[in-house]
Amino acid sequence: MSTVTITAKGTHELYLEAYNVTPDAFAGKTPAEIAALECHEGNYKGTLGEFFEIEGAAGATAEDTKIIVKGDCKKIKRIGQQMSAGEVIVEGDCDMYIGGWMKGGKLYVKGNVDSFCGIAMAGGELIVDGDAQNHLGSAYRGDWRGMTGGLIRVRGSAGNDVATFINGGTIIIEGDAFIHVSTHGEGGTVIVKGDVEGRVAGQMVKGDVYVYGDIKYMMPGFKYVDEVEAEVDGETAKFAHYIGDLGERHPKRKGEIVYGNIYKKL
C-alpha cells in the first residue's frame, strides 16, 4: 500500500468540504495532481494544495492507496465520502459526512466525528474512536434506502437518528445513544453497548437491535416474547427478546409474519 499524508494547514476560515480526500480520487495521481484536486470553502472553489501540505505517493488503484490526514480537521467535512477501497486514517476530530455513501475500504478516525457520518453506507468499515453526533449510518433525507452494508463502530457515544431506514449492515456503538435508533428499519443490525433514552426501533418493519444497557422509555409497540442466547460482537450473552413494532406493517415469509427484534441484555 502506498501512503499519502496530508496535513491541514488551518488556513480555512469557514468549513472545508474535502470530498476529494478519498483513495478513489488520489489513486494514480502525483502529489502535484493531488494538490490540484478541488475542494470548497463556501462558494470559494479552491484546491487541496491550498489547504493541506501533501506528501507521499498514491497507489495505482484505490485499493493500493492509504491516506493519513493530520492537523486540525474539526472544520473539515466529507473526508472519505463515497470511497470504494483503500484506507483513510484521520488523526483527530473531524466534521460531517465522514465516510458518507462509502462502498468499501477502511476509514478510521482517531477522534470524534460530527453528524451524517456513514450516511447510506453500502460497504467497508468506518471506525471512530470518539463520539459521533446524529444520523450515524442513516439514510439521506427522503430515501427509503439507507445503510445497506458494511460495518460502523463508534467507541464513544452517538446522538439521535442512528440507523434511520437501515436496510443492511452493522452498527456497533460502544457507548450510549440518545433517541431514535433504527427508526423505519427494514433490516440490518444495530448494537448499543450503553444506554438508549428511548424510541428504539420505532416504526421498524424488520431488523435487529441489541441494547446492553438501559432503555429508559420502551416503545409500547414492542412485546416481550422469550429469552435467547446469542453471540454478539464476539461475546455470548443472554437477552430478553421483544418483537414489534406492533403498530407497523410487517412482511411475511413462508406464511409467518417477520417482526423487528429488540434484544435487551440480561
Place this chain on the structure above:
Amino acid sequence: MPKVIKNVGCPYCGCACDDIEVTVSDDEKKVLEVKNVCAIGTEIFMHGGDREGRIKLPRLRQPDGSVKDISFDEAIDFTAKTLLNAKKPLMYGFGSTNCEGQAAAARVMERSGGMLDNCASICHGSSFLAIFDNGYPSCTLGEVKNRADVIVYWGSNPAHAHPRHMSRYSIFPRGYFSGKGHKGKTVIVIDPRYTDTARVADHVLQVRQGHDYELFCAFRMVCHGHEDDIPDVVANIPKEKIIEVANILKNARFANIFFGMGLCHSDGRNHNIDIAISLTRDLNQFTKCTIMAMRGHYNIAGPGQVWSWVFGFPYCLDLTKKDLAHMNPGETSSVDLAMRDEVDAFINIGTDAGAHFPIPAVQHLKKHPFITIDPNVNMASEISDLHVPVKICGVDDGGIVYRMDNVPIQFRQVVNAPEGVPSDEEFLDAVYERMVELEGGKFDE
C-alpha cells in the same frame, strides 16, 4: 370619499382569510377600517400605508453606532457587495413576503453562491423532514369544512395562533355534507396543557410532554389489531381512552388531524409528525383520513413551493457550489449554520431573527455583516448594519401567497406605501442587476 375594497387577503396567519373588507382613505395612504378580520390581522392593516412613523428610507449603521438614512441605490449597492464579498452568505426569512419576492431571492442567492432558508427552518421544518420520509396524505381546507365529522388538533392551539380557523374551516362552518355545523362533529384535542382550544373539545387527552411518539404508536397498534398488547398507560393516557379515541377515528366518516408546534418541537420533532402520517395512512384502511400542518404565517408555505419548483428543495438550500443545489437540514439549516459559525454574512428578510433565533446564534451572526429587509423596526433591524424598508405584502403590495393547505391566494394592494419604498421583489431584482454589473462577465466563465 373613503373607498371600500372587498375580497382582500389578510397577511397574518396561515388561514390567509380572503374575505376581508378594507376601507381606505381618499388619498390611498391609510387604512381606516377593516371588517371580518381577527384582532391580529387588524393590527397589520392599520400599520400599513404611508402613515406617520413608517420607515421610508434605508438606515445604515455608522461607526459610532447611530444610524443614518441613505438612498435605496446605496442600499442596493451595499447589499450586492456584501453578497459578493462573502464566501457563504445566508439569506433567511420570507414568512412575510410574497412569492414574487421569494423567486427574486432565489435568483440572487443562486448567483451569489449562498445559503437560502426560510422560517420553516425553525417552525414546520420538522414537518418537511417527516414529509420527505413518509409522504403527506392531506387535503384542502374546504374538504374539512364540507366533509369532516372528526377533527383532531394535536399539539396545536388555534384559539390563539389561528383565530378564525375553527369558525372558517373546521368545527363551526356548515358545509355541503356537514350541515349540522359543530353539532355534527367530534372534536379531539391532544396537548400536554388544557388549552383554550380544549374548551371546545369532546375529548381532551393531556399527553405526557415529549411522549407523543409513543401515543401514536399505541393508536397504530389498534389499527393493526394489537390493542390487547397496549400497556395500561402510554404517555399518561390510559389504555381504555386510547382504544376509545382510536375507534372514534376508525369509525369516522372523514377524520382530519391538524397539528402544530407541539409535535414539531417536542422531543423527536420530525419523528412525531412522521408517525402521525403513518397513523393517518393506517386509518385509510378503515375510513377517509387526512392530516394537515398548521402553517403559521400567511405565506410561509410560499418559499417551500417556489424554491421546490426552482431548485427542488423547499428550504435549507445550499447554493454555494453554484452549479448544483444541496439540502440537508441539520447541516444547511440556518440555526445550525449560525451556531457552528459556518456563514460569513446574514440577510434577515420578512422576519425577525433577532427575536426568534437562539441568542448565541444571533451573537455568531453579528460577527459578520448583518442586513435586515423588513417594513418594520424589529429586533433584527436594531442590530443590523443596514435596514432596508419594503412594502407590506397584502397591504401596500399584492402578489400570490400560499395558504396553510398550499392553496394559492391572490392578494391585493389596498393602500400605497410611502413614495420610493420598493417591494421585496423590486429590491432584490435591483440587487441582482447590481451584482451582474459588479461582476461583469466573470460569472459565466
Place this chain on the structure above:
Amino acid sequence: MSEMIIKNGFVFDPLSGINGDKKDIGIKDGKIVDASEVKKGKEIDASGKTVMAGGVDIHTHVVGPKVNVGRLFRPEDKLFKSRIKERNTRMQMGSSVLSTYATGYAYARMGYAYVNEAAMPPLHSPHVHEEIRDTPILDISAMPVMGNNWFQMEYLKEGEIENNAAYTAWLLKATKGIGIKCVNPGGTEAWGWGMNCTTIHDPVPYFDITPAEIVKGQIQTNEFLGLPHSLHIHGNNLGNPGSAETTLDTLKLAEGIKPNNKFGREQVLHNTHLQFHSYGGTNWGDFESASEKMMDYVNKQDNISFDVGFVTLDETTTMTADGPFEYHLNQLNHLKWANVDVELETAAGVVPYVYGKNIKVCNIQWAIGLELALLAKDHMKCHLTTDHPNAGPFTRYPRVIKWLMSKQARDELLHSFKWADKVIDATIIESMDRELTLYEIAQMSRAGTAKCLGISDMYGGLAPGMNANVAIYDLNPEDMPKDPEMIEKAFSGAAYTIKDGVLVVENGEVVATTPRKTIWTDAKYPLNELVERDIREKFLKYYTVDLENYMVFDEHIHNAQAIEVETA
C-alpha cells in the same frame, strides 16, 4: 425583422404531407415563410440532417401543485442525479421530477416547443401559472380537471349540456385553461370518502351519476362549445389487471359522435396513457398484454385518438388526479404517499415507483406501450408520451424512439430481462418486426399531437404562417446509423432547436432563451342566470376562497395567447 434560412435538410412535415424531401425552410419575424422570402438571414446548414417542426407534447405533468409535491417530497430525486447548471441556464435540479427550469431546457434540447400540462386543479390555477412563468422557452397550455367537479356532476346528471357548457367556458376563462380533462370520472369524488368507481357504471356516492354519464356529457359539452381539443380522458380502473375491459367500455361511449370544431380536429375523445389502460389478466400473476384487443377496436374508429404513456424502466415518481389509485399503489409498494383532495373539484396522489428491469410485470408494461404504437394504423392519432413522470421521465423520449425504430434495440433489451421467457409469453412484442419511420415519429410527436390539440395552424408543422419552431436532428435519412444508440443520441440533443425564430439550442446545448407564451381557450359562451347563481352560491357556502379571488388575475398570466371559439 430577424430572418433565418435552414438549408438542405430532409424535411418531415406530416401536416403538409412532406416525407423526407430536401427542402429549405425560411423564417421571418418568428414565423415560417417561404424560403424565397428570406433575403438576408442567418444560415443554418442542415445538409444530411432531419428537419421537423418543434415537438408538441400532448400530455405531461410539469407545472402545478402535484408536480411540486413530487419535487418537494423527494430530496433523494436530486442527490447525485441532477444535471449541473450550464453557461446559459439556471440550476437544473431533478431526475424524475425536474425543476421548472430544468424542464424547459430539457425539452428544448430534445427539439420541443410546446407542452400541454396534463392536469390543473382549477382552485390551484394561480400556482400553475406561476410555474409556467418560471419554465423557460416552452409555450405551455394547461387542462383544468373536470371529471369530478361538483358543478359538472350536477348539470350532467340532469342532462343539462348547455348549462354545463356555460360553466365550462367560464371555468376555462377563470383558470386560463385550454380544454376539458377528465380523470377517473366520479372515482376521485368517491375518494373524498375513501371510495372509488372502478367501472363506468358505478354510481358516485351522493351525486348519484355514473362515470359513463359524466364522460358522455363532457364529450357532448366539448362538441357543443366546439373547443380546439377534444375531451381528454384518463378512464376508470387505471393500472389494474383487466383494465382493458373498462377502457373499451369507456371508448365505446364515443361511438357515433361527430366532432364539431373549426380547428381541424377529427377526434371526439382522446384517451391518455393508453398503455396503463390496456392490461389483460385477472391478477398480477396472470397479468398480460391486451394490446391486440385494444388496437383491434381503436384502429377501426375515426373519432378516437390516444397517447401511449410508454414505460421506460426507470425509477420515477407517479402522480395523478386518480387519488384512489395512488393509495392503492402505496399499499402495493409501501413507498411514501402524498395526497391532496381539492374541495369541490378533484384530488391528486404522488408515490415514487421503481420499474425494475427484472420485474416481470414492469417488463410486460414496457412491452404493452410499444405494442400499441407498433399495431397502430394511424400515427396522427397515436402519440409519444410517457405520461411524464408516471411511466418514465420525458427525458427518455429519445430512448422510446429508438425502441420504436429498431427491432434490434427492443430485442436486445427484451432478452436481457431475467424473466424474458415469461414476458414473451404474456406479450406479442417479440413477434413484431415493424420499425417506425421518421415520418411516423414526426406524426407521433408533433404533427398528430398538434392536430389533436386543435393548434395545428400554429404548431406541429412547417407550413408558411406557422410559428417558427424547428428541430434539426443529426440523422441522415439516406444513411441511417446501424447502431440504434445513435438514434437515441440524435434525438437527445438536437443539432439546432429554433423557437419563435430564435436559436435556443445548438449541438444539444442551450444557447439562449426566448419569451414564451401561455395558450388558453376563450370559449365565448356566456353564463346564464342559473349558472351564475349556482356559481355564486357554491362559492359563498362551500368553497373556502372568495369567488372574486378565484379567477386568475391578469397580472399572474404570462404572455397569454387565447384561442378564440365562437359557439354557434
